[in-house]
Amino acid sequence: MGGVFLLLSKISFYGTTLILIILILVLSFKFNNRTENKINEVSDEYIASYLDGEYQTEIPGKNDGYVVDKIVCDNGASATWDNEEWGINIRNATKKIKCSIYFNFKIKYDFDYTDNEQIFIAPKTGTYRLETWGSSGYLVGLFSESAGGDGGYSRGEIKLQKGQKLYVNVGGPGKDGVCTKKYCQGGYNGGGRGAGSSNPLVYSGSGGGATHIATKSGLLSELYDSLSDILIVAGGGGANSYQKINGLEYSGSAGSGGGFRGTDGTTTQSDFKNGSGGNQTSGGASSSATYKNVLRGDAGTFGQGGNGNFYSAGGGGGFYGGGASNQSGSGGGSGYIGNSLLTNKVMYCYNCEESSEETTKTISTSCIEVNATENCSKGGNGYAKITYIE
Secondary structure, three states, X not given: OOOOOEOHHHOOXXXXXXXXXXXXXXXXXXXXXXXXXXXXXXXXXXXXXXXXXXXXXXXXXXXXXXXXXXXXXXXXXXXXXXXXXXXEEEEOOOOOOOEEEEEEEOOEEEEEOOOOOEEEEOOOOEEEEEEEEOOOOXXXXXXXXXXXXXXXXXXEEEEEOOOOEEEEEOOOOOOOOOEOOOOEOOOOOOOOOEEOEEOOEEEEOOOOXXXXXXXXXXXXXXXXXXXXXXXXXXXXXXXXXXXXXOOEEEOOOEOOOOOOOOOOOOOOOOOOOOOOOOOOOOOOOOOOOEEOOEEOEOOOEEOEOOOEOOOEOOOOOOOEOOOOOOOOEOOOOOOEOOOOOOEEEEEEEEOOOOEOOHHHOEEEEOOEEOOOOOOOEEOOOOEEEEEEOO
16 A cells, blocks of 8 residues: 555554454545645544644645644554655554644755755745855865865845755765875865875875755756856865975965855965965966976866866865865865845855955855854855745
8 A cells, every 4th residue: 555644564553353453444545545645635533734833624745845843642542754655654543533743844954965966846935045055175284384275155045936946066075085196086066186196295185065056957067058047156165285395394275165256275385386266257276387298286167176186286166166286275166146036145255355246245254163054164064055934
């Protein structure tokens, strides 16, 4: 009976008769009067449904945005709610029971880093707040003044229709941590790869990925021809690389991501180049130095932080990614709130350049939190939230 409303395999009866089991089978089919996971009727005698505290004549559908707050049964019965089957499991049922199911509308949806795309379906027509945090880049902490590399924060509001889909890609960190091999993969959704070495010993980090929400599926770098589908972006932080030669440290601080322009990395030695931050129209620059006729580090591009090629750290992902560094700090990726559908919008980033323009409004902050916190840059993985307002 896949998905029956009263799941017999989960009900225990003690001292009951075959006649009682037959009665429950009848009730099971009565309560399973539904189409596409939606129960169409509520029985005044057996089941009561309450939505946000008010009695309703039907149980909400699985995708209507409601969650079960509690279930209250009488006459010694107890019940649990099966979210997958979208049905009620009753224990100790008798001929005369009544279970009241209390549903509350779920107003907040959280999206943690999963290394793949996630889909949000608007449960009702209304205004929603979109919040995104980019991932931080991987910092090589051997350099005493290493800093930066944190992900940015972007916020805005949008009107959605019931059933409208949004595609959420949450930025991730570099895959291999401190890299001492040729290539180490960058963070999910545009973090630039790190390029280290075991001989000579060079430690390099990978850039953090951006977090974005769009009306079209795909990684940020795949949406260049679909700019109107990109709703909001939070830039990822850059990384840094480190080498010590004859007592001298060749390193720097990584640039933070987010805002209308990602922050530049820094360098400890003038003969090695840091990466610069991405902005609204172009990726951050990298070093022009080459090794075996190949650039030591690439510039950032749309949706992608610059990749390290030789002894370099990856840039942060973003609307435009930050540039890779050459044994110094790479640049952070930029954020984006320029979509005209977005209102009440703003971006925050750590120690960054500010803007008062509506489409690029940016506020510099000194707040950095590992947990996703409003108006703060973020360490660790990226994050996203979608909240129903009204």
